[in-house]
Amino acid sequence: MSSRKELAGVRIDICSLREALHKIEHYLASEGLHAVETVSMKTVVTAGEDEQVRQCLEDMDLVIPSDKEILMELGVTSRKWLDEAREHRFASETLRGVIRAKHSVYLLYETRTQMDTLCEFLENSFGNAPYVCGDAVWEEAGEDAEQIVNEINAVSPHMIFSMLSTPRQEKFLAEHRQMLNARLWFGVGSENTFVNGKKKSVGICKKLLARHKMKRQIQSYESEEKTD
Numbered sequence: 001m002s003s004r005k006e007l008a009g010v011r012i013d014i015c016s017l018r019e020a021l022h023k024i025e026h027y028l029a030s031e032g033l034h035a036v037e038t039v040s041m042k043t044v045v046t047a048g049e050d051e052q053v054r055q056c057l058e059d060m061d062l063v064i065p066s067d068k069e070i071l072m073e074l075g076v077t078s079r080k081w082l083d084e085a086r087e088h089r090f091a092s093e094t095l096r097g098v099i100r101a102k103h104s105v106y107l108l109y110e111t112r113t114q115m116d117t118l119c120e121f122l123e124n125s126f127g128n129a130p131y132v133c134g135d136a137v138w139e140e141a142g143e144d145a146e147q148i149v150n151e152i153n154a155v156s157p158h159m160i161f162s163m164l165s166t167p168r169q170e171k172f173l174a175e176h177r178q179m180l181n182a183r184l185w186f187g188v189g190s191e192n193t194f195v196n197g198k199k200k201s202v203g204i205c206k207k208l209l210a211r212h213k214m215k216r217q218i219q220s221y222e223s224e225e226k227t228d
Helices: 017-029 042-050 052-059 068-073 081-088 089-098 112-126 146-154 169-177 204-227
Strands: 003-007 010-014 034-039 060-064 105-109 132-137 157-160 183-188 193-195 199-202
Touching: 010 042, 010 052, 017 034, 017 060, 017 089, 017 183, 034 042, 034 169, 042 052, 042 068, 042 204, 052 169, 060 068, 060 132, 068 204, 081 089, 089 105, 089 112, 105 112, 105 146, 112 132, 132 146, 146 169, 157 169, 183 204
Parallel strands: 010 060, 034 060, 034 183, 105 132, 105 157, 157 183
Antiparallel strands: 003 010, 193 199
16 A cells, blocks of 8 residues: 655655556546656755745656665565665566557656666667657757757657756756656666666765765754744
8 A cells, every 4th residue: 555754844755666657657647747756865954945846846747766764764674675766677567568558758868877777777778669650859959948848749759758857857858747748757866877777876985975864864954844
């Protein structure tokens, strides 16, 4: 059974991989745009500091942790669930399911390097990519959000797969959600890139720093709650 929890005031959904993937299937079969995001420790910290990011996550249909440390902070002890978060299975299995169902995908990247890495992963994993109906690199689009929205709407994809950084990703969605002609927005952020069927994680030092910042954010939030 799924449940909705909060971590430092940030909404997080706790559910099994199977249940999350079932929700994705439902969203793709439904009218209107549904929004899903996998959130990292960095996202949690940013949402605690930026109300627009926090509200964007609150308005999501599904918010799944992409770092096992988030699950641990929420008291999740299942080794299976922690391993699925560590291996970023939700994102890769969502891609696999969308491609198997022959749904169209629009890819939204932060950088050209990120695009090259993901395209290599897709080609190695799935061969030629007729399911990719368009893409955009944020740094090459001159941060022209309106142009990107127009390109997305011109092809009307089933899914927009976003690898923009926080808070850019959440703010882009918050400001343009009503304009996007797609069934599913799936945001995975820019901290990891797909390599050889898995996601290549950030370095251990960055991971430790992110965990330290998140713990500090949690302590600050709890202190404010007690004061209120």
